[in-house]
Amino acid sequence: MIIKKPNKAHPKENDITSEKAYLSRRKFILGAGAVAGAGLLGAQSFLGGDRPEAAAIPPSDLVAKKTDFGAGLTLTDEAAVTGFNNFYEFGVSKGDPVRYAGGMETTPWSITVDGAVDKPGTYALEDLIDFNALEERIYRLRCVEAWSMVIPWIGVSLASVLKKVGPTSKAKYVAFQTKLDKTMFGTRYPVLDWPYQEGLRIDEAMNDLTLLSVGLFGKVLPNQNGAPVRLVVPWKYGFKSIKSITRISLVEQQPATSWNVSAPREYGFYSNVNPNVNHPRWAQDNERIIGELFRRRPTDMFNGYAEEVGQMYAGMDLKANY
Ligand SMILES: Nc1nc2c(c(=O)[nH]1)N[C@H]1C(S)=C(S)[C@@H](COP(=O)(O)O)O[C@H]1N2
Numbered sequence: 001m002i003i004k005k006p007n008k009a010h011p012k013e014n015d016i017t018s019e020k021a022y023l024s025r026r027k028f029i030l031g032a033g034a035v036a037g038a039g040l041l042g043a044q045s046f047l048g049g050d051r052p053e054a055a056a057i058p059p060s061d062l063v064a065k066k067t068d069f070g071a072g073l074t075l076t077d078e079a080a081v082t083g084f085n086n087f088y089e090f091g092v093s094k095g096d097p098v099r100y101a102g103g104m105e106t107t108p109w110s111i112t113v114d115g116a117v118d119k120p121g122t123y124a125l126e127d128l129i130d131f132n133a134l135e136e137r138i139y140r141l142r143c144v145e146a147w148s149m150v151i152p153w154i155g156v157s158l159a160s161v162l163k164k165v166g167p168t169s170k171a172k173y174v175a176f177q178t179k180l181d182k183t184m185f186g187t188r189y190p191v192l193d194w195p196y197q198e199g200l201r202i203d204e205a206m207n208d209l210t211l212l213s214v215g216l217f218g219k220v221l222p223n224q225n226g227a228p229v230r231l232v233v234p235w236k237y238g239f240k241s242i243k244s245i246t247r248i249s250l251v252e253q254q255p256a257t258s259w260n261v262s263a264p265r266e267y268g269f270y271s272n273v274n275p276n277v278n279h280p281r282w283a284q285d286n287e288r289i290i291g292e293l294f295r296r297r298p299t300d301m302f303n304g305y306a307e308e309v310g311q312m313y314a315g316m317d318l319k320a321n322y
């Protein structure tokens with residue numbers, strides 16, 4: 001049987017009404033939950049019963065050194081950052097991940113490092129990431145769907161992690177894989193090539209801007225944002241920033257990436273933010289600012305990091321290598 005893939009898997013953007021409706025629905029649900037919870041608490045203590053179901057434990061705080069990255073940018077509202085997501089393993093609507101990703105177990109978490117490295121192995125997250133050396137960096141996340149958010153990420157440079165495992169001279173690319181968790185009901189549908197996979201060239205991976213993030217807004221990552229560890233590559237479209245990473249492979253050949261496999265004409269390997277190269281179905285020269293209805297801004301070359309990353313692509317045709 002041939003299963004036809006829906007070809008609108010990555011639509012341009014949710015229209016404004018749906019985002020607005022979504023955010024107000026979320027507010028309503030949170031409000032209703034608080035009222036219902038209070039009612040339940042009252043009833044239960046009156047009846048002298050057991051404690052009501054424990055309230056969701058708020059994500060714990062992280063200690064991170066502030067940096068100058070993104071100084072002066074206006075942060076996106078935290079509720080939008082944690083409530084309007086792309087994490088197709090938990091559904092293709094922007095409101096699905098916050099609703100359905102909560103059951104994914106993220107502790108303990110291990111990452112398998114293999115391929116062209118001196119020290120391959122399966123590592124506990126804490127052995128790869130030094131939680132005493134976390135930094136906060138403010139980066140704009142520019143989604144290929146032509147919207148963006150400004151987020152205070154917490155993490156360490158990917159380079160600091162790769163140096164621990166020692167890439168050999170054969171390591172020309174880095175491939176990443178998301179965990180395939182049984183709670184990810186979205187992976188039952190052939191929307192994307194599962195498990196979600198992404199890749200970077202080794203110089204892109206070693207660039208100081210490339211972050212392995214474990215938190216945002218001072219707290220550990222919520223599941224819907226890619227707990228417990230996700231990539232953030234600020235000069236590339238958002239889909240390169242793979243979530244809930246469980247495997248890092250150092251390889252000699254350019255690795256396959258989920259979006260490229262699913263729609264090669266629309267999503268290339270590089271996917272550098274580039275206002276001069278349109279997506280086949282929409283323009284990329286401007287973006288909607290999430291959380292600010294109706295406001296758009298022009299898209300910057302390399303999402304504003306041309307000075308830092310431009311030389312890595314010197315001499316390359318960025319239209320052919322989109
Ligand atoms: N595993 C996995 N990673 C993923 C995705 C996904 O569907 N699955 N979506 C990507 C896309 S399209 C974007 S725009 C960003 C969104 O990150 P955010 O939800 O934290 O804003 O995650 C990226 N990482």
Ligand SMILES: [Mo]
Nearest residue numbers: 143144238239
């Ligand atoms: Mo995206």
